[in-house]
Amino acid sequence: MLAETPPIYLDNHATTPVDPRVLAAMRPWWEENFANPASVEHAPGRAAEAAVEAARTEVAALIGAEAREIVFTSGATEANNLAIKGAARFARRQGSGRRRVITLATEHKCVLESVRDLAEEGFEPVILPVGHDGLLDPALLVEALRVPTLLVSVMAVNNEIGVIQDLAALAAPVKAAGALLHSDAAQAAGRVPLDLGALPVDLLSLSGHKIYGPKGVGALYVRRRPRVRLEPLFSGGGQERGLRSGTLPAPLLVGLGEAARLAGADREADAERIRTCRDRLLAALRATIPGLRLNGDAARRVPSNLSLTFPGGASAQAMLARLQGLCVSTGSACSSAEVEPSYVLRALGLPEAEARATLRIGIGRFTSPADMDRAAALLAEAWREALSETRDAAE
Secondary structure (H helix, E strand, O other): OOOOOOOEEOEOOOOOOOOHHHHHHHOHHHHOOOOOOOOOOOHHHHHHHHHHHHHHHHHHHHHOOOHHHEEEEOOHHHHHHHHHHHHHHHHHHOOOOOOEEEEEOOOOHHHHHHHHHHHHHOOEEEEEOOOOOOOOOHHHHHHHOOOOEEEEEOOOEOOOOOEEOOHHHHHHHHHHOOOEEEEEOOOOOOOOOOOOOOOOOOEEEEEHHHOOOOOOOEEEEEOOOOOOOOOOOOOOOOOHHHOOOOOOOHHHHHHHHHHHHHHHHHHHHHHHHHHHHHHHHHHHHHHHOOOOEEOOOOOOEOOOEEEEEOOOOOOHHHHHOOOOOEEOEOOOEEEOOEEEOOHHHHHOOOOHHHHOOEEEEEOOOOOOHHHHHHHHHHHHHHHHHHHHHHHHHHO
16 A cells, blocks of 8 residues: 655644754763752762753853843743733833833734733733734834833734834834833744844843744743843742742753754755745746735745735635645634634734635745745645635525
């Protein structure tokens, strides 16, 4: 019996596969040395601690930070919560009168919900709109900063449409206003250069499974100079400078460190290869699907992303039902068993029908040109079939 051909995986913004080199680096810390990194009374514990600190150094190097500025977490969701809620609660406890917290309508849910949660604690959430290109107009931020502001949170690279916010330009008015700047960089690390020695970001969140590392691990950068102070989210044994208590998962952290090292070493080569694949796929789709539209700014975007609205009224869900050999996503959020249109696309001004006709394609390190040719054929066929069914149902 012939082995079944695996599907083409083009959902690399949802998660990336673990790089085999990362898996190889992690295995000994499951199979040979399982010691707790805090057990420094014996040699295996000290070896585990050394491995964790080496991983911290690699994560710091990826973003141009110092190792002691890296706090390990379970992922970017926890890092975002710790950054936003931790900064707000610490400032309030110190008697700060600043209550405004600003973010964008296209941020990840965990950022939006963290900011909104603070309203119950007496803070003022402000959600700024973006343009049709997905980018923030700096003038809107300047206007919002006229009210004394505690923190601004701006995603470096959007997880649905791939646009790159100009953090350097946005940081200037934030710092001039005396506010903290946080960035969710889960989708940026390994895709765009990040140098926090030059970029005045105070807090920055990372996730292992977005950079070909393991799930369940991430990090928060916390600037030392000028020092940023946070209140921890929960109590415990005081690990991670008291900011994130809990036993450190040495295998996952070793994997995160190796993934970060590879992301820095391979970023430019990955980007060039991925850009070639993206352009090949987009050209093939445009040749067979007239009226196909790319969402988000066409230039200020990571090469791995295509957010595509398909013409004619065929829904993305109908297309997905026909894409058995291809893994892509809608970018929609499932809530109470009802699929809602993407709030990110709606924030760009897309009507509901067009938002429901949009697919997100995420090209990755292991995508090949042959994958692009096959994906283009599968997408075009699924679109034609879904379109025909839609028209038949309307007659």
